[in-house]
Amino acid sequence: MNRCNIPEIWPEKGLDTADWQSRREEIVRLLCGEEYGFLPPTPAALTWDVIETDEDFCAGKAPLRKILLRAELENGNSFAFPVSVTIPNAGRPVPFFVHISFSADVPDRYMPSEEIIDSGFGVLSFCYEDVCADNGDFLSGLAGALELDGNAACGKIALWAWAAVRVMDYAATLPELDKSRAAVVGHSRLGKTALLAGAVDTRFSFVISNESGCCGAAVSRGKKGETIRNITDAFPYWFRDGFRQYAEKEPPFDQHFLLAAAAPRYVYVASAAGDEWAGPEHEFLSCVLAGKVWEALGLEGFVCKGERPVTGEPCHNGHIGYHIRDGAHYLSREDWRQFMRFISRK
Numbered sequence: 001m002n003r004c005n006i007p008e009i010w011p012e013k014g015l016d017t018a019d020w021q022s023r024r025e026e027i028v029r030l031l032c033g034e035e036y037g038f039l040p041p042t043p044a045a046l047t048w049d050v051i052e053t054d055e056d057f058c059a060g061k062a063p064l065r066k067i068l069l070r071a072e073l074e075n076g077n078s079f080a081f082p083v084s085v086t087i088p089n090a091g092r093p094v095p096f097f098v099h100i101s102f103s104a105d106v107p108d109r110y111m112p113s114e115e116i117i118d119s120g121f122g123v124l125s126f127c128y129e130d131v132c133a134d135n136g137d138f139l140s141g142l143a144g145a146l147e148l149d150g151n152a153a154c155g156k157i158a159l160w161a162w163a164a165v166r167v168m169d170y171a172a173t174l175p176e177l178d179k180s181r182a183a184v185v186g187h188s189r190l191g192k193t194a195l196l197a198g199a200v201d202t203r204f205s206f207v208i209s210n211e212s213g214c215c216g217a218a219v220s221r222g223k224k225g226e227t228i229r230n231i232t233d234a235f236p237y238w239f240r241d242g243f244r245q246y247a248e249k250e251p252p253f254d255q256h257f258l259l260a261a262a263a264p265r266y267v268y269v270a271s272a273a274g275d276e277w278a279g280p281e282h283e284f285l286s287c288v289l290a291g292k293v294w295e296a297l298g299l300e301g302f303v304c305k306g307e308r309p310v311t312g313e314p315c316h317n318g319h320i321g322y323h324i325r326d327g328a329h330y331l332s333r334e335d336w337r338q339f340m341r342f343i344s345r346k
């Protein structure tokens with residue numbers, strides 16, 4: 001434990017890659033076992049059909065393709081969900097985002113497609129509620145197909161994260177995409193989801209959370225705004241059943257473990273100064289604490305001048321990218337611009 005009673009991820013100074021490999025796997029097991037539940041198994045097969053194309057999307061700069069991704073599950077059921085794909089005609093593989101979206105719209109208020117295309121990035125987006133409803137129903141959608149039978153051993157965040165991993169399976173088959181620059185991104189509850197997807201699937205070289213707050217990027221101990229009690233009262237079904245116990249006692253981990261699970265890859269935390277519910281100070285603290293893992297591995301972790309978050313001064317030099325902007329809870333163009341700047345510099 002360090003001085004704030006926050007569990008350390010790695011107590012010693014030096015850390016070699018092999019040690020980290022097994023510690024990382026242990027951390028992912030701990031987070032899934034205690035908090036989110038384990039993602040369902042990899043499907044036996046994955047197929048897709050193109051259901052719509054718009055060659056003129058954004059003046060033809062990046063055709064819009066809608067596909068239906070179908071997974072054959074272990075129990076013999078199949079489950080399908082739609083994914084929208086925009087990849088700029090660049091003549092070379094481009095970096096890309098898997099965007100776990102609140103909406104199926106392309107563009108969407110949280111996804112400025114043309115700006116992303118003009119910056120040379122592809123996007124594969126899906127609407128989280130096309131995977132399963134954002135409520136306590138575990139009988140329909142992916143939960144139904146998996147026959148979870150109302151048993152929330154695995155919460156909805158883990159089910160949405162599973163879908164993001166399936167989209168990455170599909171992305172891996174597309175030669176137009178640069179697989180060394182694959183990012184997973186989400187806002188708020190879907191920022192929590194992006195962090196979990198990126199913790200589990202190391203093909204995501206950039207793991208990006210926007211204002212994910214409680215049970216996302218923000219350290220819970222001493223946090224302002226939303227607490228584990230608030231979140232498990234309002235959204236118990238986001239988590240595995242037993243997670244509620246940590247409304248009463250401190251968990252044997254904290255959320256900087258989730259950021260560190262991305263090491264030695266890149267992780268990005270974006271905050272908004274007006275988003276007190278998410279707890280920007282504790283999102284920042286999480287970066288400071290998680291950064292020690294990269295440093296122990298001999299890499300640059302969280303390279304930030306001050307000891308507190310400062311708007312207008314993004315920290316883009318280490319493996320943990322960070323910015324805090326003015327304003328309220330939102331996934332804005334400015335946030336996307338910062339993500340793309342960070343990825344482009346690496």
Ligand code: GCU
Nearest residue numbers: 188189190212213214226231
């Ligand atoms: C609620 C919830 C947050 C969540 C947010 C969102 O405010 O308490 O934990 O991040 O919804 O997803 O928009």
